[in-house]
Structure formats: C-alpha cells, structure tokens
Amino acid sequence: MPVTSVFPQLEALLPRINKPIQYVGGELNAQVKDWDSVEVHWALMYPDAYEVGLPNQGIMILYEVLNERADALAERTYAVWPDLAGLMREHGVPQFTVDAHRPVIDFDVLGISFATELGYTNMIEALDLAGIPLHTKDRNNEPLVIAGGHAAFNPEPIADFVDAAVLGDGEQVVGDITDVVKAWKGDGEPDGRLGLLSRMAKVDGVYVPRFYDVDYLPDGRIRRVTTNQSAVPYRVGKRTTMDLDEWPYPKQPLVPLAETVHERMSVEIFRGCTRGCRFCQAGMITRPVRERSITGIGEMVDAGLKASGYEEVGLLSLSSADHSEIGEIAKGLADRYEGTNTSLSLPSTRVDAFNVTLANELSRNGRRSGLTFAPEGGSERLRKVINKMVSKEDLIRTVSTAYANGWRQVKLYFMCGLPTETDEDVLEIADMAREVIKAGRAASGHKDIRCTVSIGGFVPKPHTPFQWAAQADHETIDRRLKLLRTAINSDRSVGRAIGVRYHDGKPGIVEGLLSRGDRRIGAVIEQVWRDGGRFDGWNEHFSYDRWMGACAEVLPAYGLDVDWFTTRERTEHEVLPWDHLDSGLDKEWLWADWQDALSEQEQDDCRWTPCFDCGVCPGMGTDIQIGPTGVRLLPLTPVATGS
Amino acid sequence: MGTRQPEGPPPPPTVQRLRIRYAKRGRLRFVSHRDFARAFERALRRSGVPIAFSAGFSPHPKISYVGAAPTGSASEAEYLEIGLQTETDPEQVRAALDMALPEGLDILEVLPAGPGGLPERIEASRWRIELPGFRTQALAAALQEFLARESVIVERVTKKGLRLLDARAAVVSARAVEGEGCAILDLVVRQVSPAVRPDDVLTALGAVAGLDGSLTSRSMRLAQGRLDVTTGVLTDPLGPDRAAAARDGALGET
Structure with missing residues (x-):
C-alpha cells in the first residue's frame, strides 16, 4: 500500500x-x-x-x-x-x-x-x-x-x-x-x-x-x-558492538541546511571508558573500551570530510585523549590537513600537560581560543570520592602550560551536590580558580586571560556506584552555588578574570526523579504532558512547578513523594527498579566501589593496571580492545587542492 | 594586541572573480539566507572549487552575496560573486557546485566578472505571487485601490521589534494575472531600505482593500536587475559579463 x-x-x-x-x-x-x-x-x-x-x-x-x-x-x-x-x-x-x-x-x-x-x-x-x-x-x-x-x-x-x-x-x-x-x-x-x-x-x-x-x-x-x-x-x-573498524558509521554524515548545535562532522575514536569516575553513567554502561584503529579513524575523517564539506572534525569519545595512539592521530591529521582551513577538536580533555600539547597540535590549522578541563570536584578529598584523580598541582601545571602556549581562555567544569560534599569542598573551587588566574598571568606574561567556572548539580544515575546515593536537594545546591559566586567575586584582583556559569538545582531534581524512578513515575510524566509539559531540556519551556504539581497528584496514592525518589539514600539490599537490566556491572562490585567512595579510596583504570573485576567482560563475553598498533597515518592529497 | 599576526604565509591572492545566478526552488524555498550561505560554503569545499580566502586569524572564503530573497520565497534570480585562487573554467565551476548542492538549490549560470560591480546592476525585483483561492478580478480591483494611493504604511515584526514601512512607494507596477485555481500577482518592486517584500505588499492589499492573501500565498522572484523606467523591464544584471565573455571567447577563437 x-x-x-x-x-x-x-x-x-x-x-x-x-x-x-x-x-x-x-x-x-x-x-x-x-x-x-x-x-x-x-x-x-x-x-x-x-x-x-x-x-x-x-x-x-x-x-x-x-x-x-x-x-x-x-x-x-x-x-x-x-x-x-x-x-x-x-x-x-x-x-x-x-x-x-x-x-x-x-x-x-x-x-x-x-x-x-x-x-x-x-x-x-x-x-x-x-x-x-x-x-x-x-x-x-x-x-x-x-x-x-x-x-x-x-x-x-x-x-x-x-x-x-x-x-x-x-x-x-x-x-x-x-x-x-x-x-x-x-x-x-x-x-x-x-x-x-x-x-x-x-x-x-x-x-x-x-x-x-x-x-x-x-x-x-x-x-x-x-x-x-x-x-x-x-x-x-546489554548489546556490545565489538571491533569498531567493522562499523565505520556514519560514512555519509547528514549535513543539514538549517543551523544546528554542532556544525562539524564527528568520528567516534573509541567507545567505552574505564577511568572509573563514579558519577559517570556513560563510563559505566559502555564498558569495555573499544578503540577504532588509527587507520580506521584516518579513513573515516577523509571520507566524511569529502562527503560533507564540513571544515571541522570532532574526535569523539568519552575521554578522547585516552586513545592509545592519540598523539600519532593528532599529528597525522594535522599534517594531512595543513593549509586547508580544516580544524580538528577533542571535545573532552583530561587535566594533563600532554593534552595541551595535543590541543596545540590540533589547533595548528585553526583558531586557538579556549581549552576545557573537568576536575568535577572542588577539593582533592572530593575528587577521591568521585575517583577523578587530579591534584591541584596537576591542574595549575596544566593550565599554566596552556596559557604559556597562547591559549587565552580555560574552562573548568565542576559538579555540586556530590556525595559527602560540604560547603568547604565547593568553596575550594574559588581558590582553585584564583590560583589558575595567578599562575596563568605569570606563565603568559600578560593579564589578558580568562577562566570560566561552569558548575551544575549532580544527579545520581542507575548502574553507577552512586545509584544508592542521596541526591542533594535543590536548596542545598543553590545555596552552595551562591556561596561560591560570592567567594569568587570577593577577590577584586582576579574576580573579573573569572566567569561563573551555573545551573540552578531544580531541573536536576526532575532529572533525578526520572533517572532513578520506577513504573509509578509514568503517570507523573503523562500528567506533566497533559499540563503542557514539552521540551523539558530547555530553560524557557521547563517548569519545576508543573512537575511538582503532577507529583503531588500522583505519588500520594502510593504513600510516596519526590524526596523518596531523589534525596533518599538506598540501602545495600534494596531492589532497584533497573536490577533486572544488566549493564554487565556486578551489583556487588558497584556496592564495593560505593563503599570505597565513602572512604575516599581511588580505583585505577583497568587498561593500565590489573582487572578490578567490575564484571563486564566475563559477563558479556567482551574484551578490552586497545592499541597501540604502531601504524602511522599515510599522507593523503589534501582535500582543498581539488581542481 | 594589534601586533599579533597569524603564523605562516598569507593566503594566495584572488586571481579570478566569478558571478553566479542561482535558484531556490520547491521545499528549499524555506531556506534562509544564513542557511544558504552555510550550504554554499560546504558545497565549495566538497566540490574542490579553489576558492580564495581572506587573511587573518579566521580566514573566510571570498564570497559576496547580493540581497537574498526572504525565507519562504522561491527565486529564479539570486546572485553572488566568488573569488578564486586558481583560474578555473566557469562552466566546470557551475557543474561542480550544482552537483554539490542539494536539489532545489540550483546553480543556473556562472560567468567571469566583467567590468563594473554587480550590486549597482540591481535596482528592482519582479515577483510572481500565487494567491490560491482568490479570483483574478478581486485581485485586480484591490490593486487598483492600492495603486491609487501615494503611500500605504504597513507594520512588520522584525527581530528588532515592530517596523513601519511604505509598501506602496516601492512598487513600480502590479497587475493581476489569471492562474490555475489562483490569482497571480505580477509585481515589480524597487529595492529600497528597509526592503519591501511580497508579504508587505499583501499586507497593504489587506489594509486598503480587505484582500488578505498573506497566509496562503506563494511567492517567487523571477528576475532582478536595473529598471528601465520607460518599459518597466528589468535588464539582466549578468548581461555585461556575458557580453564581455562572448567578446573574449571570440577573440580566443581567432
């Protein structure tokens, strides 16, 4: 028909x-x-x-x-x-x-x-x-x-x-x-x-x-x-696609006529991440790490640029600098597209001086505007809780190198409301930003540098060690963010060089309700839609009151409320709504990692240290697939010299 | 600050300028000028046309656009000019760009730029505006009312707020033509600032004669050019370039 x-x-x-x-x-x-x-x-x-x-x-x-x-x-x-x-x-x-x-x-x-x-x-x-x-x-x-x-x-x-x-x-x-x-x-x-x-x-x-x-x-x-x-x-x-080289998609990226949020083509250079950041659902549910080979990446970039006409290529993954051959990939691509006005970018950079070298290499053919790092937690203690192993010294050294290399803007990403967090942990972000500016002025020799602190509320997610954690209420988040802004603005010598971007706590509560909700939340979603709820990811369309109103209609029948789903800490043996869905992670391992978090114990990455038995590889019949392969990218005829 | 210079040699200079007429057709009439500009720059890259770039920290391809038709209007007569860093056969450029652009954004003609500037050769536009469900006679009567006025001020909502403009003063000629199931407004409008668009004329017709076709109309720009005031005909803005190219071609053959 x-x-x-x-x-x-x-x-x-x-x-x-x-x-x-x-x-x-x-x-x-x-x-x-x-x-x-x-x-x-x-x-x-x-x-x-x-x-x-x-x-x-x-x-x-x-x-x-x-x-x-x-x-x-x-x-x-x-x-x-x-x-x-x-x-x-x-x-x-x-x-x-x-x-x-x-x-x-x-x-x-x-x-x-x-x-x-x-x-x-x-x-x-x-x-x-x-x-x-x-x-x-x-x-x-x-x-x-x-x-x-x-x-x-x-x-x-x-x-x-x-x-x-x-x-x-x-x-x-x-x-x-x-x-x-x-x-x-x-x-x-x-x-x-x-x-x-x-x-x-x-x-x-x-x-x-x-x-x-x-x-x-x-x-x-x-x-x-x-x-x-x-x-x-x-x-x-869950399903796991092994050998990314067999799946070189998209081969023909869709190029819109309309303006969109990413005006570039993207090549996924690896999938999965075992850095083990405890808040990160993506890193937990996409294990193990599977790298695309350097030659596979080179072919996708070449074919994708020819098919799309884009002038920017993003090398995507959850932590792109962790590809075992990222140095060779960056150099090979930068050499290949020298003089063609093609720019390359790594969307996520670790706090590590090597990443500045990488970023320098990638920006050889394009602009050198801003670099982004994500320490996530304000204090070293909190970074141990979330397993984001970055010392303050690492960060200062890294941003100093960046500013010395001509980068003028550094963005730092943080979360607020992490488990065990206190006001002091968040206030350390202000100290850190101040030191970044001071070190940057010393390293660059001028005052024309900026640091932007971007911070949002943490939402506990299923299939992570924090799935049992109490989410911070939005009053706490908003109060801490206010303290932080006051602290940053109080130091006039650097205040103007530091920008703060923050998201208020209310949308995070709704996200938390939906993330760890169960089937009883379905009626809430439907009621919100009936009340006109659409485009909840957009500030101008999101209404916290509409969500709370729907919850007040639906949840009392079960003797529950929003707090029960969000700010309540779960106990070890509680049946979680997603327990019958298997991401490969052992629930016992997740619980042990949660306990390690509470005692500020870090966990290494299994790509470089022995397996820590998260359960994914044996359970799913998968394996880590990483290089190095030792292969180099071959030079191609640059795309812009066509007749 | 003023002393910072991009590293490396300056970009190669422009050695050839090409003038292009293109069309915006079918569902791609909803493409805005910005959308077109993005699509055109990507088509340049994909087709390998050796476009020249400006110098500086963020080099831009050498493209000059001439007043684009509004979003939602089709056009058979849009113009732009590009600078190339290598001498290239214009017909080859036409075919390559047309291939690289989606169907509906069609490159119609490419000519080497002759003497004189392109914007000076464009004074007015001829529009064909279909008004489904309207009778030709009703349109003709409304036009008579409209043309009898010296000025008709209409409002338009822009990004900067409400603007007032005179929809009558810019109109050179307007007549009603019988179409299939619709009346067709054949309109010649002088290009003034702020621009008077087909929509503004329709709004004016609504105001003076109660004929409101602005919601269902479909407009298409048929031509742009210099206005011959005596005949009301628009002269082809690429005419001088075509003549110059023909002359050069004839010289080349001898």
Missing part, C-alpha cells in the same frame, strides 16, 4: 512558524527509499528539536545501517516546536518524517533514542501527534515503539509508553529487530502484536516491559520483579 506524503498540507503551515527549514528535510546525504521496495519501515526519532537532534551520532549511524539493508528503510523524525504542533493539531497533520514526510503511524517501528530523560514528554507529544495510542496496552496495528540510548538502561518510568527498550549498542540489534519484524510479517503476523512482542523479547538486548511484573513492599520499595511469560529472560543484558 503506498504511503502518501503529508508535505502539501504541511507546506501551507510552514510560512506561519519559526524555523520552517527544520521540517523540510533535504539534507545532504539524506535518503528516501521506495516504500514498497522493502519489508520493514523504521522511523527514527531524536526526542528534541531538529537543531539538537540532527547532529546526533546514534541516529545517524542507525539511519545508515538500516538504509543499507535491501529489506529495510529508515527515515527520521524530531520533536516539533509548539508553534507547529498547534497548527498540526488544528489542521489534522500527523507527526511526520523529515525525509519523505510520511506519517509516523504508517511505519513498522518507531525507534526513539534517549540521551536524557528530559525527552520523555517530547516522546508522548510525538506519539499523540502521530495518532499512536500513548499506552503499549492500547496499541494494535501501530508501530512498535522502542526506546534506546543511555536513558533506556532504566526505562521503567516510560514502561507504559514503550513496547520495548534496547540496552547497549544499536548497530547490530536493529538488524536483529528488522529480521524479527520481517519474519513475523512474512508468517502472516501470528498472534498479532503480542506474538510480535514475544518474538522481540527473545532478541538479545531487547526488554519488553509488559512481560515483567513489579511487586511493591508496604513501605513503597520494590519487593521483586518477575516475568509473566515463560520464554523471556529473567535479566536482559
């Missing part, structure tokens, strides 16, 4: 809204396949505005992987801004894809990638605009709604709304899901939607929430989670 484009109806609305270009598609390297030429149709959604969603690497990778299959197609859809959403409702235009403007409801699968929990209300809005029943139990012929991304490691708060959640890397599991959908359709759709879900639940890494029941204790804690189907696993394990 042919599926028709809604573009003619949409086109009439576009002159009346802001940023119409975000809805027309037509990006370079976008693909439109013939609907009837394939068996399985995927709509991939990033649940935020186009300008944020388009550069998302996960969506770009899956889009290409799926479109390469002869039996599948993938198109993209994003959250529509309220101005267009209102007009779409008024004129009966459903949620559509930007590629061929097909209605989302006509697809077989709607895959939504959640980088953050603050996209949940946008998912509900999209389902409603699409005409898909909000609850999985009310659906029949509509698309399978599947959540992925880091937030899917605790999908319990959205268990009512999604048919399935996928844990871990997506490259291979989307193929498995395609196979299942295709076979089920080929067999004549036996047992309807439940039949399909039963088959889905057998796919490694796929969790079907409705096949699991949750029982609660009288005090509100979870008693146990049990399966209500015979053939579903008691625990669902």
Whole structure:
C-alpha cells in the first residue's frame, strides 16, 4: 500500500512558524527509499528539536545501517516546536518524517533514542501527534515503539509508553529487530502484536516491559520483579558492538541546511571508558573500551570530510585523549590537513600537560581560543570520592602550560551536590580558580586571560556506584552555588578574570526523579504532558512547578513523594527498579566501589593496571580492545587542492 | 594586541572573480539566507572549487552575496560573486557546485566578472505571487485601490521589534494575472531600505482593500536587475559579463 506524503498540507503551515527549514528535510546525504521496495519501515526519532537532534551520532549511524539493508528503510523524525504542533493539531497533520514526510503511524517501528530523560514528554507529544495510542496496552496495528540510548538502561518510568527498550549498542540489534519484524510479517503476523512482542523479547538486548511484573513492599520499595511469560529472560543484558573498524558509521554524515548545535562532522575514536569516575553513567554502561584503529579513524575523517564539506572534525569519545595512539592521530591529521582551513577538536580533555600539547597540535590549522578541563570536584578529598584523580598541582601545571602556549581562555567544569560534599569542598573551587588566574598571568606574561567556572548539580544515575546515593536537594545546591559566586567575586584582583556559569538545582531534581524512578513515575510524566509539559531540556519551556504539581497528584496514592525518589539514600539490599537490566556491572562490585567512595579510596583504570573485576567482560563475553598498533597515518592529497 | 599576526604565509591572492545566478526552488524555498550561505560554503569545499580566502586569524572564503530573497520565497534570480585562487573554467565551476548542492538549490549560470560591480546592476525585483483561492478580478480591483494611493504604511515584526514601512512607494507596477485555481500577482518592486517584500505588499492589499492573501500565498522572484523606467523591464544584471565573455571567447577563437 503506498504511503502518501503529508508535505502539501504541511507546506501551507510552514510560512506561519519559526524555523520552517527544520521540517523540510533535504539534507545532504539524506535518503528516501521506495516504500514498497522493502519489508520493514523504521522511523527514527531524536526526542528534541531538529537543531539538537540532527547532529546526533546514534541516529545517524542507525539511519545508515538500516538504509543499507535491501529489506529495510529508515527515515527520521524530531520533536516539533509548539508553534507547529498547534497548527498540526488544528489542521489534522500527523507527526511526520523529515525525509519523505510520511506519517509516523504508517511505519513498522518507531525507534526513539534517549540521551536524557528530559525527552520523555517530547516522546508522548510525538506519539499523540502521530495518532499512536500513548499506552503499549492500547496499541494494535501501530508501530512498535522502542526506546534506546543511555536513558533506556532504566526505562521503567516510560514502561507504559514503550513496547520495548534496547540496552547497549544499536548497530547490530536493529538488524536483529528488522529480521524479527520481517519474519513475523512474512508468517502472516501470528498472534498479532503480542506474538510480535514475544518474538522481540527473545532478541538479545531487547526488554519488553509488559512481560515483567513489579511487586511493591508496604513501605513503597520494590519487593521483586518477575516475568509473566515463560520464554523471556529473567535479566536482559546489554548489546556490545565489538571491533569498531567493522562499523565505520556514519560514512555519509547528514549535513543539514538549517543551523544546528554542532556544525562539524564527528568520528567516534573509541567507545567505552574505564577511568572509573563514579558519577559517570556513560563510563559505566559502555564498558569495555573499544578503540577504532588509527587507520580506521584516518579513513573515516577523509571520507566524511569529502562527503560533507564540513571544515571541522570532532574526535569523539568519552575521554578522547585516552586513545592509545592519540598523539600519532593528532599529528597525522594535522599534517594531512595543513593549509586547508580544516580544524580538528577533542571535545573532552583530561587535566594533563600532554593534552595541551595535543590541543596545540590540533589547533595548528585553526583558531586557538579556549581549552576545557573537568576536575568535577572542588577539593582533592572530593575528587577521591568521585575517583577523578587530579591534584591541584596537576591542574595549575596544566593550565599554566596552556596559557604559556597562547591559549587565552580555560574552562573548568565542576559538579555540586556530590556525595559527602560540604560547603568547604565547593568553596575550594574559588581558590582553585584564583590560583589558575595567578599562575596563568605569570606563565603568559600578560593579564589578558580568562577562566570560566561552569558548575551544575549532580544527579545520581542507575548502574553507577552512586545509584544508592542521596541526591542533594535543590536548596542545598543553590545555596552552595551562591556561596561560591560570592567567594569568587570577593577577590577584586582576579574576580573579573573569572566567569561563573551555573545551573540552578531544580531541573536536576526532575532529572533525578526520572533517572532513578520506577513504573509509578509514568503517570507523573503523562500528567506533566497533559499540563503542557514539552521540551523539558530547555530553560524557557521547563517548569519545576508543573512537575511538582503532577507529583503531588500522583505519588500520594502510593504513600510516596519526590524526596523518596531523589534525596533518599538506598540501602545495600534494596531492589532497584533497573536490577533486572544488566549493564554487565556486578551489583556487588558497584556496592564495593560505593563503599570505597565513602572512604575516599581511588580505583585505577583497568587498561593500565590489573582487572578490578567490575564484571563486564566475563559477563558479556567482551574484551578490552586497545592499541597501540604502531601504524602511522599515510599522507593523503589534501582535500582543498581539488581542481 | 594589534601586533599579533597569524603564523605562516598569507593566503594566495584572488586571481579570478566569478558571478553566479542561482535558484531556490520547491521545499528549499524555506531556506534562509544564513542557511544558504552555510550550504554554499560546504558545497565549495566538497566540490574542490579553489576558492580564495581572506587573511587573518579566521580566514573566510571570498564570497559576496547580493540581497537574498526572504525565507519562504522561491527565486529564479539570486546572485553572488566568488573569488578564486586558481583560474578555473566557469562552466566546470557551475557543474561542480550544482552537483554539490542539494536539489532545489540550483546553480543556473556562472560567468567571469566583467567590468563594473554587480550590486549597482540591481535596482528592482519582479515577483510572481500565487494567491490560491482568490479570483483574478478581486485581485485586480484591490490593486487598483492600492495603486491609487501615494503611500500605504504597513507594520512588520522584525527581530528588532515592530517596523513601519511604505509598501506602496516601492512598487513600480502590479497587475493581476489569471492562474490555475489562483490569482497571480505580477509585481515589480524597487529595492529600497528597509526592503519591501511580497508579504508587505499583501499586507497593504489587506489594509486598503480587505484582500488578505498573506497566509496562503506563494511567492517567487523571477528576475532582478536595473529598471528601465520607460518599459518597466528589468535588464539582466549578468548581461555585461556575458557580453564581455562572448567578446573574449571570440577573440580566443581567432
């Protein structure tokens, strides 16, 4: 059956809204396949505005992987801004894809990638605009709604709304899901939607929430989670893509016409991180470290630049300077693109003088504006708690080198509200910033340098050693941030050279509620959406009062409140909502690491010291994949000298 | 501060200037000028056209744009000029850029810059504005009202707030043409500052004659050029360049 484009109806609305270009598609390297030429149709959604969603690497990778299959197609859809959403409702235009403007409801699968929990209300809005029943139990012929991304490691708060959640890397599991959908359709759709879900639940890494029941204790804690189907696993394990060189995606990066948040192409140089920062969910759930080879990186950069025309390349990972051959990669790429106005960047830099050398190398062909370091904790004691092993001396030495090398601006990232934190820990940030400026003035020989302190509230996340921790309440966060600003501004000799950027504590409480929430939070999310909640990641749209209002309506029936989910410390044997979802980390190891945190014990990185038995490699059948390979990048003809 | 200099040699100089006419069509009429500029710079890089760069700490490609059609308007007559660091065949540049740009942003003509500047050759625009559901006679009557006035002041919301502009004074000619299921407004507007756009004229028609087509209209710029006041015809701004190129070509053949 042919599926028709809604573009003619949409086109009439576009002159009346802001940023119409975000809805027309037509990006370079976008693909439109013939609907009837394939068996399985995927709509991939990033649940935020186009300008944020388009550069998302996960969506770009899956889009290409799926479109390469002869039996599948993938198109993209994003959250529509309220101005267009209102007009779409008024004129009966459903949620559509930007590629061929097909209605989302006509697809077989709607895959939504959640980088953050603050996209949940946008998912509900999209389902409603699409005409898909909000609850999985009310659906029949509509698309399978599947959540992925880091937030899917605790999908319990959205268990009512999604048919399935996928844990871990997506490259291979989307193929498995395609196979299942295709076979089920080929067999004549036996047992309807439940039949399909039963088959889905057998796919490694796929969790079907409705096949699991949750029982609660009288005090509100979870008693146990049990399966209500015979053939579903008691625990669902994550997927891990091994050998990144076999997955050189995106090969043809999508290049938008509209302005977006990242105007560059990105190459993921490795996945996973074992630095062991205890607050970092990404580092915990993406283990082990798997490096892309230096030659694989070189080929992706070359092909991606040719296919996109971008002038900046970001070398992405959770801690890019940790690639075993990063020095050679930086030098090889800088040599290759010398004189072409192509700039290279490492988005995350460790506090380490070597990183300044690296940054110098990478900025050879571009600007030298600012360097960013993330000590995260204000005091050395607190940095031991969070396992971010940086001494104050390291930091001063590193930034001095940076300023001496012509960098004029250094950004320092911190968190506030970390476990065991006191006012004094936070106030040490002011001392640190002052010393940075003094050392920088001495090293650079002039006063024209700046240091920006960026600080936000810490949110405990599932599958981390801090999953048991009490989140600091927003009053504490706001009070400490105020103390810090006062302390920084009090020293006039350096005050003007130090900028402070901070986020207030309230959004963090909502993020915390959604991060560690369970199925009872689903009704809160739905109520917030009904009250007009959208785009919760945007200051101008977020309303703390709306969230608290919905909580006050929903949670008392369970004898619970927001504090119970956020500022309450959990005990060792409490059943956590995500215990039946397996990131590979041993719960015993996580608890031991939490205890180590409380006694300020550090943990080394297993890439350079013996395995500390976090459990991931043996549990998932994976291994650390790192170099060095000893290979060098070959010089290529620079891209800008074409005839 | 003033003494800081970028390291390395200065960029190669511009040896050739090319003038380009391009079109903004179909769904890409929603491209803004900034969107186009970004897409064009990437297309330059991808196609390997040897664009020249400015000197300084953040070198910019040598591109000069001439007044772009507003977001949401299609156009068959947009112009820009680029500087190259290597002499290149204009037709090759046209084909390479057209290939590198998405369908809907189409490079129509590329010519070596002849004597004289491009902006001076552009005084007015001819627009074709479709008004679906409107009758030609109703449009003609509204236009008569409008043209009889000496000035019609309309408001436009801009980023800087509300602006007042005279939508009548800039209009050189306006006539109603019969279209398929719509009336078509054939409009010639002088380029003044602040610019009077098709939308402003439609707003003015609403104000003087109660004909409000601004929500459903579709506008397309057909031509830009110098205005022949006696005939009302716009002269092709690339005409002199084309003539110069033909002359050089003829010289080259002998």
